[in-house]
Amino acid sequence: MCRLAAITSNKYFSPMENILALETMKEGHDGSGLGLTLKDLGGEFKDLKKYPVMSGICSKKGVKVLDDYMKKNGFRVKHTWTPKIKPLKGIVPRDYYFARAYDYPSSYKDKAFSEKEDLLMNTRLALRCIGEPDESIFVFSFYPDVITLKEVGDPLELGEFFGLDRDGLQAKVIFAQGRQNTNYQIYLYACHPFFIQGYCSMTNGENTAFVPIREFLMSRGFTGYTGYNSDSEVFTHILHYTARQLGYPLNYYKDVITPLKPTEIETRKDAEALKLIKQSLRPLCIDGPNMVIGFTPDGTCFMVQDSKKLRPGVVAGVKGKYALMSEECGVDKAVPKREKSKDIFPMKYDMVIVSPGAEEVKVWNQLQG
Amino acid sequence: MEPASGLRLDHNHKLSLREFPYIVRWRDDRCKRCGKCTAVCPVKAIEATVKVQRYVVSEGAAPAPKAERQVIQIVEQVTDMERYCVGCGSCTLVCPNEAIEPEFNPQNKLLHYKNKGGEGYKRGGRRNDPSISTLDRLKFTRISMLTDPALDAGRHEFRVRTLLGRILPPEELPLKLVNNKLVADKENGRFIPPVREIYPIMIGSMSIGALSPPMWEGLAMGVAYLNEVEGMPVVMCSGEGGMPPRLLRSKYLKYFIIQIASGYFGWDEIIHALPHMVEDPAAIEIKYGQGAKPGDGGLLMAQKVLRLIAGIRGVPQFVDLASPPTHQTKYSIEEAVAKMIQSMSMAWGFRVPVYPKISGTRTAKAVLNNLARNPYAAALSIDGEDGGTGAAYNVSMDKMGHPIASNLRECYLDLVKQGKQNELPLIAAGGIGKKGNLAANAAALIMLGASAVSIGKYIMQTAADCFGDEHNRCNLCNTGKCPRGITTQDPKLYRRLDADKVAERVVEVFKAADVELKKIFAPMGRSTELPIGMSDGLSTDDKAMAERLGISYAC
Numbered sequence: 001m002c003r004l005a006a007i008t009s010n011k012y013f014s015p016m017e018n019i020l021a022l023e024t025m026k027e028g029h030d031g032s033g034l035g036l037t038l039k040d041l042g043g044e045f046k047d048l049k050k051y052p053v054m055s056g057i058c059s060k061k062g063v064k065v066l067d068d069y070m071k072k073n074g075f076r077v078k079h080t081w082t083p084k085i086k087p088l089k090g091i092v093p094r095d096y097y098f099a100r101a102y103d104y105p106s107s108y109k110d111k112a113f114s115e116k117e118d119l120l121m122n123t124r125l126a127l128r129c130i131g132e133p134d135e136s137i138f139v140f141s142f143y144p145d146v147i148t149l150k151e152v153g154d155p156l157e158l159g160e161f162f163g164l165d166r167d168g169l170q171a172k173v174i175f176a177q178g179r180q181n182t183n184y185q186i187y188l189y190a191c192h193p194f195f196i197q198g199y200c201s202m203t204n205g206e207n208t209a210f211v212p213i214r215e216f217l218m219s220r221g222f223t224g225y226t227g228y229n230s231d232s233e234v235f236t237h238i239l240h241y242t243a244r245q246l247g248y249p250l251n252y253y254k255d256v257i258t259p260l261k262p263t264e265i266e267t268r269k270d271a272e273a274l275k276l277i278k279q280s281l282r283p284l285c286i287d288g289p290n291m292v293i294g295f296t297p298d299g300t301c302f303m304v305q306d307s308k309k310l311r312p313g314v315v316a317g318v319k320g321k322y323a324l325m326s327e328e329c330g331v332d333k334a335v336p337k338r339e340k341s342k343d344i345f346p347m348k349y350d351m352v353i354v355s356p357g358a359e360e361v362k363v364w365n366q367l368q369g
Numbered sequence: 370m371e372p373a374s375g376l377r378l379d380h381n382h383k384l385s386l387r388e389f390p391y392i393v394r395w396r397d398d399r400c401k402r403c404g405k406c407t408a409v410c411p412v413k414a415i416e417a418t419v420k421v422q423r424y425v426v427s428e429g430a431a432p433a434p435k436a437e438r439q440v441i442q443i444v445e446q447v448t449d450m451e452r453y454c455v456g457c458g459s460c461t462l463v464c465p466n467e468a469i470e471p472e473f474n475p476q477n478k479l480l481h482y483k484n485k486g487g488e489g490y491k492r493g494g495r496r497n498d499p500s501i502s503t504l505d506r507l508k509f510t511r512i513s514m515l516t517d518p519a520l521d522a523g524r525h526e527f528r529v530r531t532l533l534g535r536i537l538p539p540e541e542l543p544l545k546l547v548n549n550k551l552v553a554d555k556e557n558g559r560f561i562p563p564v565r566e567i568y569p570i571m572i573g574s575m576s577i578g579a580l581s582p583p584m585w586e587g588l589a590m591g592v593a594y595l596n597e598v599e600g601m602p603v604v605m606c607s608g609e610g611g612m613p614p615r616l617l618r619s620k621y622l623k624y625f626i627i628q629i630a631s632g633y634f635g636w637d638e639i640i641h642a643l644p645h646m647v648e649d650p651a652a653i654e655i656k657y658g659q660g661a662k663p664g665d666g667g668l669l670m671a672q673k674v675l676r677l678i679a680g681i682r683g684v685p686q687f688v689d690l691a692s693p694p695t696h697q698t699k700y701s702i703e704e705a706v707a708k709m710i711q712s713m714s715m716a717w718g719f720r721v722p723v724y725p726k727i728s729g730t731r732t733a734k735a736v737l738n739n740l741a742r743n744p745y746a747a748a749l750s751i752d753g754e755d756g757g758t759g760a761a762y763n764v765s766m767d768k769m770g771h772p773i774a775s776n777l778r779e780c781y782l783d784l785v786k787q788g789k790q791n792e793l794p795l796i797a798a799g800g801i802g803k804k805g806n807l808a809a810n811a812a813a814l815i816m817l818g819a820s821a822v823s824i825g826k827y828i829m830q831t832a833a834d835c836f837g838d839e840h841n842r843c844n845l846c847n848t849g850k851c852p853r854g855i856t857t858q859d860p861k862l863y864r865r866l867d868a869d870k871v872a873e874r875v876v877e878v879f880k881a882a883d884v885e886l887k888k889i890f891a892p893m894g895r896s897t898e899l900p901i902g903m904s905d906g907l908s909t910d911d912k913a914m915a916e917r918l919g920i921s922y923a924c
Binding site for chain 2: 206208209210211212215216219220221245246247248249252258259261262269270272273274276277279280281282283285286287288307308369
């Protein structure tokens with residue numbers, strides 16, 4: 001089973017905090033990999049917030065291809081971060097891990113952000129397409145103020161391997177997941193968190209309705225809905241689709257993936273809209289077992305459960321720092337000093353929402369609307 | 370045995386029983402000559418006759434054999450192909466001594482001879498192919514266990530429901546944001562098509578003329594009970610031939626899909642009842658084709674057009690009621706489909722889903738794409754070659770048509786390509802439950818992309834004990850002599866059928882299917898919505914089939 005550790009704070013912190021929290025939950029995961037997504041970057045990226053950051057892994061040959069491609073398309077490197085690799089037994093190092101901030105091509109300088117977002121996504125997809133056959137290039141994200149790291153191995157050892165304990169890499173929102181996708185083939189692109197245009201999620205569980213959901217998303221005519229090496233990737237794309245493409249407020253994400261029964265819908269003030277949404281987005285309904293943790297472009301973090309089987313999940317913390325984790329022990333590690341009686345264990349109707357800057361936590365109840 | 374009388378010494382001018390599809394096994398030692406079997410035989414394939422029997426006797430202490438003759442009464446199968454034994458087994462059922470039984474003869478040459486007078490062989494039933502169909506070769510192989518715990522069919526709540534009606538794409542929903550809440554935008558002016566939530570197994574179109582009064586009534590009562598008492602929104606299609614006037618004006622109309630076909634039979638009554646309807650029907654089905662007899666129109670033989678039927682259909686009694694193969698007033702797909710859908714929608718103020726039904730065909734995608742572009746088309750029903758019929762030429766039934774599985778699948782995948790898989794529901798029919806696996810066949814079609822399935826022959830077999838099978842057993846539906854009273858208008862025959870019992874069986878069948886569907890969906894981890902298009906759950910042991918259907922191969 002995957003173990004998830006997300007922390008949101010009003011101060012910059014190291015991803016090691018997430019990794020150490022994952023370590024406490026080790027009984028629950030098989031330590032087969034690590035996925036990290038950092039948002040609202042600090043450290044050396046603190047002053048580069050408006051520049052898109054590409055994160056990925058390349059072979060020696062891949063770096064050249066990537067450089068040529070980016071140059072040809074008018075991107076200029078502003079800053080490069082590479083981890084201070086510490087060779088460890090059991091982890092096979094790849095040639096080049098990187099997070100690079102780029103300046104937009106001059107033709108895009110004055111374009112709307114949504115156009116820039118599309119350019120970044122299409123660039124990421126193009127590079128993925130070029131590098132995937134020979135695994136020479138992996139690009140996990142390409143977006144302002146976001147870094148993604150993924151590798152196969154034990155999370156704690158990977159933290160050491162990447163030198164995260166010694167590095168100044170920091171952020172205010174960090175998601176970590178401690179397992180490769182062992183339901184299917186182990187593959188870096190199958191490791192969550194997944195990220196698309198400011199939306200990110202990671203999931204605990206297996207999505208039984210994966211195929212119809214994937215088909216529905218892929219047929220939306222949006223080039224970013226691709227990949228799907230893991231059944232969990234659809235959760236990120238459903239989030240992106242409902243929030244960005246359809247423009248629904250965040251809580252409707254819950255209404256889309258776990259729609260209410262007709263009798264329950266009647267109790268909601270927005271019943272009429274809900275009925276239409278339920279019909280039109282019927283293929284996106286999940287059955288679980290899934291617990292989803294996600295963030296949106298404004299830094300809001302949330303946790304939701306499926307409506308039947310549920311997976312472990314807890315949200316807890318103090319004003320200014322909240323942890324959204326698979327297990328209580330992870331929260332204890334991340335935010336030890338807190339009032340435990342206020343820990344939140346979301347149930348089937350709940351959506352726990354932590355506002356940007358970890359300002360406050362709210363439980364939105366689907367029945368109440 | 371020798372003939373009691375007769376001019377010819379042998380039978381060499383006659384067909385031998387080996388030519389016949391069923392050979393009647395009659396046991397002299399058990400028969401008490403009551404005559405029930407010959408009286409009940411719907412085709413007069415057996416008759417009571419007399420023969421002269423020669424036997425040898427010897428009396429006295431010393432052997433002194435001598436031949437004597439006596440006249441005996443026997444039951445004999447006739448060797449006239451017009452009265453061939455259909456194997457229904459009615460004789461066996463009435464026999465008090467188990468003295469008679471028809472036996473299937475796989476070597477038969479029925480089709481060589483059943484064309485007397487230059488008339489092709491006509492019958493009812495479905496395609497005579499007893500082999501295992503594609504649907505029965507599909508298995509559910511993705512079983513949830515550890516990574517995804519299975520659901521509990523007995524404990525978890527399952528919602529086995531589907532949608533019938535055109536569903537708007539999410540991008541086109543008339544919604545607006547008010548105080549961070551989505552509300553339906555009434556001023557938007559966007560037409561929101563009617564959508565019904567129904568049970569995914571429907572009772573397909575069988576007309577009130579093709580079926581006997583107790584059969585149709587039994588089905589209708591069963592459907593009403595399922596809705597009103599069991600809370601299962603099962604719907605049933607009227608077939609072409611109208612509906613009883615009282616039902617049209619009753620609150621139960623909402624459980625019925627009214628069919629309009631190329632003969633428009635019954636529509637005079639329906640149109641006249643329109644102002645008096647207290648409920649809208651579940652939907653309107655426009656029949657363009659039937660899986661059992663593609664390219665053929667409906668056919669109700671004269672012998673079934675009795676007073677009640679003639680009244681409902683608005684026609685004289687005892688005339689053949691043949692619907693044309695196509696809607697004669699139309700000549701192009703745009704007119705045949707779009708205008709018809711518009712007209713029907715308009716009749717009910719656009720409150721009722723209207724959808725066409727076609728027979729399975731390689732050209733199904735052409736119809737599908739036409740419908741995909743028509744915002745008023747509510748669904749597409751595709752009837753595969755294994756569907757049944759009340760009357761058709763044998764050649765149409767056996768040789769025409771397309772299997773439902775690949776037809777449905779390619780239509781679904783075509784919709785997926787266009788992103789309209791949730792907008793235009795596909796209804797699959799034709800051979801569901803052919804071997805009795807109703808729930809499994811239905812679930813397999815749903816996973817291939819069907820939103821709902823439709824059954825006909827199966828419900829006749831299971832709810833009214835129809836004798837028909839794929840060995841051409843019985844299949845007398847066209848003659849009006851149905852020995853079960855299912856497809857006849859003869860009161861002497863249909864009194865054998867109890868409408869209440871039929872209704873009871875309909876309820877039992879649907880309740881059992883519901884349990885079985887849950888037993889399939891639960892281990893696959895699907896419960897909140899139907900697993901429409903969840904093709905990763907399916908496998909087959911045939912590589913070519915797997916490739917064609919886009920599912921996995923497992924052996």
